[in-house]
Amino acid sequence: MPMNALYAQSGGVTPVINASAAGVITAARLYPSHIGRVFVAKNGILGVLNEELIDTAVLSNGDLAQLKATPGGAFGSCRHKIKTEAELARILAVFKAWDIGYFFYNGGGDSADTCLKVSELAEAAGYPLLAIHVPKTIDNDLPHTDNSPGFGSVAKYVATSVREAGLDVKSMAASSTKVFILEVMGRHTGWIAAASGLAARAEGEPPHLILLPEVPVDEGRLLAAVENTVMRYGYCVIVAAEGVRDTHGEFLSEAGGKDAFGHVQLGGLAPYLAGLIKTHCGFKCHWSVADYLQRAARHTASATDLAQAIAVGEAAVKLAVAGQGGMMATIERLSDVPYTWDIGAVPLGVVANCEKPLPPEYIAADGFGITPAARRYFAPLIAGEAPPPYVDGLPDYGAWVWSIEAPCLPVFKF
Amino acid sequence: MPMNALYAQSGGVTPVINASAAGVITAARLYPSHIGRVFVAKNGILGVLNEELIDTAVLSNGDLAQLKATPGGAFGSCRHKIKTEAELARILAVFKAWDIGYFFYNGGGDSADTCLKVSELAEAAGYPLLAIHVPKTIDNDLPHTDNSPGFGSVAKYVATSVREAGLDVKSMAASSTKVFILEVMGRHTGWIAAASGLAARAEGEPPHLILLPEVPVDEGRLLAAVENTVMRYGYCVIVAAEGVRDTHGEFLSEAGGKDAFGHVQLGGLAPYLAGLIKTHCGFKCHWSVADYLQRAARHTASATDLAQAIAVGEAAVKLAVAGQGGMMATIERLSDVPYTWDIGAVPLGVVANCEKPLPPEYIAADGFGITPAARRYFAPLIAGEAPPPYVDGLPDYGAWVWSIEAPCLPVFKF
CATH class of the missing domain: 3.40.50.450 (Rossmann fold)
Structure with a gap:
C-alpha cells in the first residue's frame, strides 16, 4: 500500500x-x-x-x-x-x-x-x-527561484491600477487633485512597488515616484521631487511600499503619531504622505490603500x-x-x-x-524609479490574462x- | 453651413x-x-x-x-x-x-x-x-434615469473586490485577520456601498455589514454586529461608504481627531473603523481604501x-x-x-x-445590508464583461x- x-x-x-x-x-x-x-x-x-x-x-x-x-x-x-x-x-x-x-x-x-x-x-x-x-x-522574497508564485499576479494588479488611477488624476489635475498615492504591500522588500513601474510606457507616465523599503526617504527630497513632477507633468502619481522608512530607520507609517486613546495610528503610510504633501506643497491629494485587494485579485x-x-x-x-x-x-x-x-x-x-532583497541594480539612481534591468525582469511575470x-x-x-x-x-x- | x-x-x-x-x-x-x-x-x-x-x-x-x-x-x-x-x-x-x-x-x-x-x-x-x-x-445620484453611466462599472469593481478580499480574510481568520474593511466612495449617498452586496450569493458570504450614509452608525451597535458576525462565520467583511456619519450627524472619518500639526487627520474612515474594532473587540483588522482605483477600473x-x-x-x-x-x-x-x-x-x-438618495426599501431592516429589491435593481447594471x-x-x-x-x-x- x-x-x-x-x-x-x-x-x-x-x-x-x-x-x-x-x-x-x-x-x-x-x-x-x-x-x-x-x-x-x-x-x-x-x-x-x-x-x-x-x-x-x-x-x-x-x-x-x-x-x-x-x-x-x-x-x-x-x-x-x-x-x-x-x-x-x-x-x-x-x-x-x-x-x-x-x-x-x-x-x-x-x-x-x-x-x-x-x-x-x-x-x-x-x-x-x-x-x-x-x-x-506575493512578496517575491524567496531566494533561488526566478520568482515566487503569487507575485506576478499582484504585480499585474498593481501596475494595472496605477495606469488606471494615473489616467484619472491626469484628467482632474488642471483644477483639482494633483497627487495620487497608492500604498502597496511590501514591509521588508520593494518588489511589488517596483513592479508598478511597468505601468509607465513612456517618460512622464505614472508612476512618477516609487518609494521602496530599500531606499530611506528624506522628506525634503521627496517633497522637492513631488513639486518638480507636478511642475513638469501637471500631476504626480506615487507608489509607496508599506515598509518605507525615513532616514532614521523609522517606518514612515508610524510617523503619524498617536490617536486620542494613545494608540499608534493605524492610518498607515498613504494618508501620512498625503497629509505631508498637502501641508508642504498645497496640492490636493487622493490616496488608496490596496491591502487585501491586491493579494486576492484573481480576476486580473x-x-x-x-x-x-x-x-x-x-x-x-x-x-x-x-x-x-x-x-x-x-x-x-x-x-x-x-x-x-x-x-x-x-x-x-x-x-x-x-529573504531576497530587491537588487540594487533594479533601483534608479535617484531612488525613485526602476532601471531597464528591472523592467526586463518584471515584464514577463505579468504577461498574459x-x-x-x-x-x-x-x-x-x-x-x-x-x-x-x-x-x-x-x-x-x- | x-x-x-x-x-x-x-x-x-x-x-x-x-x-x-x-x-x-x-x-x-x-x-x-x-x-x-x-x-x-x-x-x-x-x-x-x-x-x-x-x-x-x-x-x-x-x-x-x-x-x-x-x-x-x-x-x-x-x-x-x-x-x-x-x-x-x-x-x-x-x-x-x-x-x-x-x-x-x-x-x-x-x-x-x-x-x-x-x-x-x-x-x-x-x-x-x-x-x-x-x-x-459613479455616485448614481442623478434623478430621472435608471442609473448613471459609470456607476455600473464601479459597482462591478467593488462587488468583485469584496468577493475576492472576502475569500482572503476567510482563509486567514483561524489564526490571524478576522475583520476586513473596504472604504468606497459615496459622500452623500450609499449607492456604491449598497451595490457591493451583490458579492454575497448566500447567507454568510461577504459583505457581512454595509455602512451607508443614509443610516447613522451607532458605534455600540456596530461593534456588537461585528462580534456577532465573527462568532457566527469566523470573520467579518465590512463595506463602508466614505460619507458614513455617527448618530450626531458627524462624519465618522473625522472622528480620528487631529494630527500633530493640528490638521484633521486625512486617515479616513477605514483606518478609524479598524482602530475602533481592534480596540473594543480585539480582532486583527485589515483595511483598504479603494479611492480612484474603483473609479478608474476600466479593466473590469x-x-x-x-x-x-x-x-x-x-x-x-x-x-x-x-x-x-x-x-x-x-x-x-x-x-x-x-x-x-x-x-x-x-x-x-x-x-x-x-440628488437621488438610496430608496429606503433597498436597505435591510437592521441597516447593515440590502434587500431583494435592491439586488433586483443592481444586478443587471454589473452584467457582462x-x-x-x-x-x-x-x-x-x-x-x-x-x-x-x-x-x-x-x-x-x-
Whole structure:
C-alpha cells in the first residue's frame, strides 16, 4: 500500500495559491502506485496540529478547475510559527496516524523553515517522510527561484491600477487633485512597488515616484521631487511600499503619531504622505490603500503566474515520487525575451528564513524609479490574462464546505 | 453651413466617460448636414473659458474604439462651478466665436445646472444653441434615469473586490485577520456601498455589514454586529461608504481627531473603523481604501454600463439633431429580468442640482445590508464583461497629445 500525502497552505494567501493546490492534487492522482490518499490540512499547519484533515478524493475535475480560478486559500491558511518540540512531535504523530509519507507545504520563507524542521525530525525519528516545499509569496522574497508564485499576479494588479488611477488624476489635475498615492504591500522588500513601474510606457507616465523599503526617504527630497513632477507633468502619481522608512530607520507609517486613546495610528503610510504633501506643497491629494485587494485579485491574474503556480505544485509531486525530500521546487529563468523557464529544485536549507532583497541594480539612481534591468525582469511575470469564469457579472469563485475526517488521536493542547 | 458642436467632460471621471465621448463624436459624424465640426473643450468647461478647443476630426475610427476602452477623462475634466455672469457671458462669447450650435456636457448634477444656465443664457440672448446633458456619475445620484453611466462599472469593481478580499480574510481568520474593511466612495449617498452586496450569493458570504450614509452608525451597535458576525462565520467583511456619519450627524472619518500639526487627520474612515474594532473587540483588522482605483477600473468595466455610456452619448446627438435642447438623455428600465432598457430624455430643469438618495426599501431592516429589491435593481447594471485590449500584460489605454486650436478671442481673466 502506498503512503498518503498531505498538502497545506501557509501564511498570507495569493490569487493563485489554490492553483498550486490543484497542481499537487492533480499530479498526485497520476501516481497511484506511489501516493495513496491525498489529504489537505484545514487552516495550514494548524490543521495538522488539530488533526483536521480533508480528503481531496471528493474534488472532481470540475472542482480542480474551479480551484485554479479561485483566490484566497480554499482550505484555510494560517500564521503559526512552530515554537515547541511538542508541536513538532505532534505533527509527526499525526503523520504517523494517517500514514503520511509525503508532505507538501505551500508557503514562503517561514514555511520553508517549518517544512525543513519537520523533514529533519522525521529523519531523526527514522520515519519515512518526503517533505517538499511549494513556493508561494506575493512578496517575491524567496531566494533561488526566478520568482515566487503569487507575485506576478499582484504585480499585474498593481501596475494595472496605477495606469488606471494615473489616467484619472491626469484628467482632474488642471483644477483639482494633483497627487495620487497608492500604498502597496511590501514591509521588508520593494518588489511589488517596483513592479508598478511597468505601468509607465513612456517618460512622464505614472508612476512618477516609487518609494521602496530599500531606499530611506528624506522628506525634503521627496517633497522637492513631488513639486518638480507636478511642475513638469501637471500631476504626480506615487507608489509607496508599506515598509518605507525615513532616514532614521523609522517606518514612515508610524510617523503619524498617536490617536486620542494613545494608540499608534493605524492610518498607515498613504494618508501620512498625503497629509505631508498637502501641508508642504498645497496640492490636493487622493490616496488608496490596496491591502487585501491586491493579494486576492484573481480576476486580473497573470497567465504566466498561474501557469507557474500550477507547475510548482506538479513539480513538488514529481520530486516526491522521485524520492527527493527536503527540497523546494523552483522556477528557473532561461531567457528574458522570449521568456522561457523551467522547473528546478533546491535543498530547503538554503531557502528557509532567507529573504531576497530587491537588487540594487533594479533601483534608479535617484531612488525613485526602476532601471531597464528591472523592467526586463518584471515584464514577463505579468504577461498574459487568465480571467476566471463569470456568472451574473461577477467571478464565479468556488465556495466549498469541507468535511473533516474523524480524528484518530486525542485533542492536542497548545 | 451647419453649426459646430462642442463636447466637454465635467466633474469626477469614470471608467466609461470616454465611451460617452466616443458616442457623441461617432453619432455627430452621421449628421453632416446638421453638425459641422465637432470640438472638445480641454479640461471641461475650463477649456471653454480658456478657449482651448480640440478638433475631433483628428480622431480615427481606431482612436474612437480606443477611447471606448480607456478610463479617466481623455480630454481632461474639471471641478469648476460657474460662479459669475462674466463667466457665463464668456462661454457664450466663445460659442459665438466658434459657431457652436450644439453643446454636449457630460457630467453629474452640478454640470446639469451649468448646462441649463448656458442654455437659458443663450435663449435670452437670442443665440441659437441646443444644450444637451450627457449623464455620468459613479455616485448614481442623478434623478430621472435608471442609473448613471459609470456607476455600473464601479459597482462591478467593488462587488468583485469584496468577493475576492472576502475569500482572503476567510482563509486567514483561524489564526490571524478576522475583520476586513473596504472604504468606497459615496459622500452623500450609499449607492456604491449598497451595490457591493451583490458579492454575497448566500447567507454568510461577504459583505457581512454595509455602512451607508443614509443610516447613522451607532458605534455600540456596530461593534456588537461585528462580534456577532465573527462568532457566527469566523470573520467579518465590512463595506463602508466614505460619507458614513455617527448618530450626531458627524462624519465618522473625522472622528480620528487631529494630527500633530493640528490638521484633521486625512486617515479616513477605514483606518478609524479598524482602530475602533481592534480596540473594543480585539480582532486583527485589515483595511483598504479603494479611492480612484474603483473609479478608474476600466479593466473590469460592466458591459451593460459601457453600452449605456455609449448610448447616452449617441442619444444626445439625436436629441440635438431633433432640435430638443435643454434636455438630458436618460436610461429607462423596461424590465428587471431580463434587463431591458431604452433611451429617454428629461428637461434639464428637473435634473439640475437634484440628488437621488438610496430608496429606503433597498436597505435591510437592521441597516447593515440590502434587500431583494435592491439586488433586483443592481444586478443587471454589473452584467457582462468588456475588457480592454491588453499589450505586454497591461490594458492598452490611449495616450493622446491634443493639439489646441489657435484662439480667436482675448485671454479671459477669472
